[in-house]
């Protein structure tokens with residue numbers, strides 16, 4: 001998205017000692033591609049609601065991280081039931097989702113600003129509740145990258161061969177030039193807030209594109225193949241297998 005004349009804003013490394021960490025756990029969607037009526041993030045995987053896995057991972061990384069669940073309002077009753085059954089969800093705060101993911105992140109940022117007055121040296125992880133396979137190692141890689149650069153976005157190489165439509169013709173594309181983007185995408189709070197204060201554009205597909213347009217360089221870190229997004233019905237089968245394998249290790 002940058003052109004040669006764009007100015008990249010400098011971000012000094014964070015003062016590690018006083019960093020605070022907020023997690024926006026994105027669960028405001030309806031899961032239309034997954035089907036099944038109930039939004040996918042509330043559905044069980046091996047008996048545990050999908051969103052609980054991410055809460056466990058972020059809590060395991062650091063018990064004092066604040067987790068804010070950005071939730072589809074239709075799921076509130078379900079969430080109350082989950083809170084009674086899974087004590088590890090205690091202390092998770094809730095705010096309403098928006099009409100699209102960008103709107104949901106905006107609501108989450110507003111919640112942080114209004115509830116905590118957005119102090120300095122704060123980092124925000126924006127994570128899809130639909131990625132229950134996130135783990136402590138991945139989160140730590142992200143936080144380290146973000147504290148050095150102000151931004152951190154997990155990526156994995158593309159494994160498939162690609163073809164690209166150029167002027168109406170499908171041409172082979174070199175997959176080495178591409179990376180697949182995951183979450184948690186982690187930003188210094190003020191950078192994310194500045195990005196989201198701008199008018200949203202159709203080409204904004206994630207938080208990284210929003211912050212990039214505000215003039216920040218996006219630092220990449222290694223995601224993992226198992227941190228895929230549960231999107232379609234088959235993904236539930238694969239997620240259950242991966243989660244079972246991880247639990248057995």
Ligand code: CTP
Nearest residue numbers: 027028029030031032033099100101104129130
């Ligand atoms: N999300 C959100 N608010 C929205 C839309 C999506 O917080 N208005 C969240 C979803 O709950 C999910 C993540 O963003 O955890 C990634 O979105 P996606 O996989 O597209 O989920 P859905 O939008 O729910 O699914 P679909 O697009 O198939 O309807």
Ligand code: MG
Nearest residue numbers: 029030031101
């Ligand atoms: Mg969606």
